Amino acid sequence: MRDYTVGGPSSITAAEDGLVDADCYKPKIDRELIKQLMMRNNGWAIAHIASWFAALGVFGWLAHLSWGSWWAVPTFGIYGVLYGSMSDSRWHETGHRTAFRTKWMNDVVYYIASFMIFREPETWRWSHARHHSDTIIVGRDAEIAFKRNVPFYKFVLELVGISAVPNEFKQWIRNSLGNFTNNQKEFQPEETFRISMWASRIYILILAGVVASCVLVRSVEPLMFIGLPSFYGHWLVVTLGITQHAGLAEDVTDHRLNTRTIYMGPLNRWIYWNMNYHVEHHIYPSVPFHSLKKLHLAIKDQLPTPYPSLYQALREVVPTLRRQANDAAYFVKRELPLSVNI
């Protein structure tokens, strides 16, 4: 059984094997082109964020109007996905500060999206940096969501954040009191704990305000708009996110072997902000969401064949995770293109 504890015994093995902050594979790409692709654009990001908030507003309003009728099911269903799933990609891209050209715009959206996806912003900023240094390196990567030797039903329950959200809430409470776990201390610098403490306090206060308004109006409706969508709207991001790394190689320094690129339609790419080009994102995290498709076209000959659809990727991921529950040695080996494999 593998020990995934960050900073645990596996981290010592990883260091001995040269897997810590290692040089990862980079494809060949023209400097002028990659420079173009790294360009930020406030206009694109503003348009996308505005369309997201507009969709939240429209479906939120429809959900409110339909409260008490069966129409509330589909309207809250869509509102929940816009809130509890779509916030993930906005959280992610603004966390990298690649969405907007202007730093503070990234930071504002990052703090809002972090609350919606139910992640304390500062700790997750550092865990995500670690995820990029040591992607799927056991004992180092703090964001290995789909571990081996885990019964598959547990992943299914995460479709509604059954343990992720309550665990995160417990951490907010601890952080708000100035207590930090060994896990956090492993990847987050101590001088940033204050930010985590205050962010946790503010997020808890917001939630307390929503609960108080529920009591005031004697209805759970306010929580259906803020708070609960992090559970009931979470399923889509799990469905999309499970395809990023699950079932692939651990402890390798080539993102082509531990990450998937999947072709998706325009709706999913809008929701997911092109994170389906996940190999490309990991190799070049400075390329913003709106240029990932162009980056993919430029380097795809040097990458494994992309999955033709989300469905095809899930057809591989689900049976693999089921098998890995009992067979930790099993994983999917991605085939590298021969021309760059020699």
Next chain:
Amino acid sequence: MSTEWISACDESSIAKNDVARFDHLDGTYAVVRMSDGICVVMDGLCTHGKAHLAEGFVDGTTIECPKHNGRFNVLTGEPVASPVRVATTVYETRVHNSKIEFRLIK
């Protein structure tokens, strides 16, 4: 430490808003040319992790590290975006006879 001017490259070999790598003895440097044409030589390796800033992205007076998007002020070397927390070294730089030159004194 040497106070000699070290020639890094031709000014024209780096486009505006770009950066190139220069290795000298056992050191590695990032040679930045900003949009206004000002050239700055700084330490090549990021102070946060194992990445070369020459693969990064120059925007105005900041350079972004290619690994975790940490940012430095090109003129002062100060960190301006996490996860970078430690300042980097910026060297005295000049353009002389169309060459970008720098001195290994801070």
